[in-house]
Amino acid sequence: MDSNEISVQGDLLKYLESEGYLQDLATTGAKYLQAILEMRSKGLLGPALCFRPEINLTKLKTMSVPLWRMCVEQPALAERLLQQLTMYILAEFLGGRQLFSEFDCEQIFTPLRLSLEADDLEKESLQKNSKQQLVLIKGVLSSYVSPSKYVRSCVTRCRNGECPGAQLKRRPGSWFKGRLCFYCKTEELEMPEERDVGEEVLVTILPLQGLDTAVGGKTSAIQIIFKDDLSAGLTIGSTIQVLCRPAMLQRAPNLTLEACSRVTTELSLSQTKMIPLTFHVEEFYSRYENSPWATVAALAMHFGRDMLPYGCLFNVRMNMILSLASQGSIRPLPLLVLGQENVLASRIMESAAKLSYRSLIHGCQNTISGVARKWEDNRENHCVEAGSLVLASEGVCLVGDWTGLKNEAKTEFKSAIEKGFATVKLPNKPLEFPMKASVWTHCSQLDKKMLKPVIE
Numbered sequence: 001m002d003s004n005e006i007s008v009q010g011d012l013l014k015y016l017e018s019e020g021y022l023q024d025l026a027t028t029g030a031k032y033l034q035a036i037l038e039m040r041s042k043g044l045l046g047p048a049l050c051f052r053p054e055i056n057l058t059k060l061k062t063m064s065v066p067l068w069r070m071c072v073e074q075p076a077l078a079e080r081l082l083q084q085l086t087m088y089i090l091a092e093f094l095g096g097r098q099l100f101s102e103f104d105c106e107q108i109f110t111p112l113r114l115s116l117e118a119d120d121l122e123k124e125s126l127q128k129n130s131k132q133q134l135v136l137i138k139g140v141l142s143s144y145v146s147p148s149k150y151v152r153s154c155v156t157r158c159r160n161g162e163c164p165g166a167q168l169k170r171r172p173g174s175w176f177k178g179r180l181c182f183y184c185k186t187e188e189l190e191m192p193e194e195r196d197v198g199e200e201v202l203v204t205i206l207p208l209q210g211l212d213t214a215v216g217g218k219t220s221a222i223q224i225i226f227k228d229d230l231s232a233g234l235t236i237g238s239t240i241q242v243l244c245r246p247a248m249l250q251r252a253p254n255l256t257l258e259a260c261s262r263v264t265t266e267l268s269l270s271q272t273k274m275i276p277l278t279f280h281v282e283e284f285y286s287r288y289e290n291s292p293w294a295t296v297a298a299l300a301m302h303f304g305r306d307m308l309p310y311g312c313l314f315n316v317r318m319n320m321i322l323s324l325a326s327q328g329s330i331r332p333l334p335l336l337v338l339g340q341e342n343v344l345a346s347r348i349m350e351s352a353a354k355l356s357y358r359s360l361i362h363g364c365q366n367t368i369s370g371v372a373r374k375w376e377d378n379r380e381n382h383c384v385e386a387g388s389l390v391l392a393s394e395g396v397c398l399v400g401d402w403t404g405l406k407n408e409a410k411t412e413f414k415s416a417i418e419k420g421f422a423t424v425k426l427p428n429k430p431l432e433f434p435m436k437a438s439v440w441t442h443c444s445q446l447d448k449k450m451l452k453p454v455i456e
């Protein structure tokens with residue numbers, strides 16, 4: 001260990017102390033050693049200790065730049081350091097030295113929990129995507145697989161009693177049948193009662209810009225594994241920011257990341273879009289300074305001003321601004337535009353929708369509310385995928401020409417708007433999502449019979 005590493009270790013100790021984690025470790029560590037003693041008397045190795053202090057990167061940076069850099073650039077190394085430090089404290093300060101002589105680090109589990117303060121979120125340093133580095137992923141949660149168990153560590157021994165491998169040993173990950181002893185190549189045995197099990201959820205995140213096109217979304221999706229306490233309460237359609245590291249799992253697909261923390265800052269409040277004002281708005285504003293209506297009307301005329309003459313399709317433009325303004329409310333306003341100018345309506349809607357927090361063009365290959373399907377061969381697990389309405393939450397779902405939709409699709413859109421929620425059918429129970437998207441559609445056939453249910 002070089003002097004640099006020693007100083008980083010000292011910094012970690014100092015950080016844990018300043019946050020009160022050393023005190024926590026002393027309390028839980030003492031209980032843990034007691035539990036281990038009892039298990040040992042029964043001939044078992046005993047449970048793994050889980051110590052997971054949360055490390056606030058913003059705060060850490062003010063205390064130790066080398067340690068901060070290690071957490072950001074080599075999270076696996078920082079985790080190992082935390083593990084060794086925990087082990088050292090248990091052995092040297094809590095009287096566990098006797099127990100630890102045969103003990104190895106796998107008995108201690110220290111998943112890295114990292115957090116960031118809101119101001120630090122935009123920092124460039126976390127955006128570079130290197131193989132080992134911590135990355136900040138922002139986007140919409142578009143699918144998840146229902147929670148499943150995973151094996152954090154297992155205890156094995158060699159079948160051959162004479163072999164040095166016959167001693168119980170905890171290993172990271174799960175055991176597989178047919179694994180051979182390192183010393184004598186005899187088959188190993190697992191002690192299933194000593195298995196350390198956690199819960200995980202596999203999630204897909206779409207970057208916000210991935211929503212803009214109907215097909216492009218899938219290609220830019222990112223898979224993230226959320227483990228243990230991080231796996232609870234994930235809902236599709238919600239905006240999420242996650243600090244991630246590359247997942248160290250063989251079974252995971254290549255591009256899977258592992259979440260180190262969830263940052264719950266609401267994006268919608270912080271993200272404001274700007275439009276440059278033209279001469280017309282300024283003129284309007286100065287002429288009718290006391291009329292908010294005039295200003296709103298002038299703003300509405302900005303939508304699609306590069307393709308439509310000033311004053312044209314005024315009602316459409318005005319209603320789009322009303323619908324945009326209603327976003328974030330319990331019932332955001334849907335919009336149905338009637339008229340002969342289908343192409344123009346569609347283009348002006350696309351242009352205005354870009355001003356909303358999210359916008360999505362619904363394509364016939366997408367589901368409307370969402371879908372649940374079986375996950376691989378597992379009978380109990382399901383993958384729940386968000387449809388257009390759920391993905392467009394707090395934004396605009398562009399449906400295009402209403403007459404071009406199939407009847408089932410029309411019914412599903414109308415039902416979601418009327419009921420105020422979108423429904424995904426799971427095998428045993430429906431999942432309901434509050435309807436937070438504004439549906440925008442247009443129609444050139446003024447068939448009153450067809451339109452009646454929409455207008456009501």
Ligand SMILES: [Zn+2]
Pocket residue numbers: 158159160163164165166181182183184185186
């Ligand atoms: Zn052996």
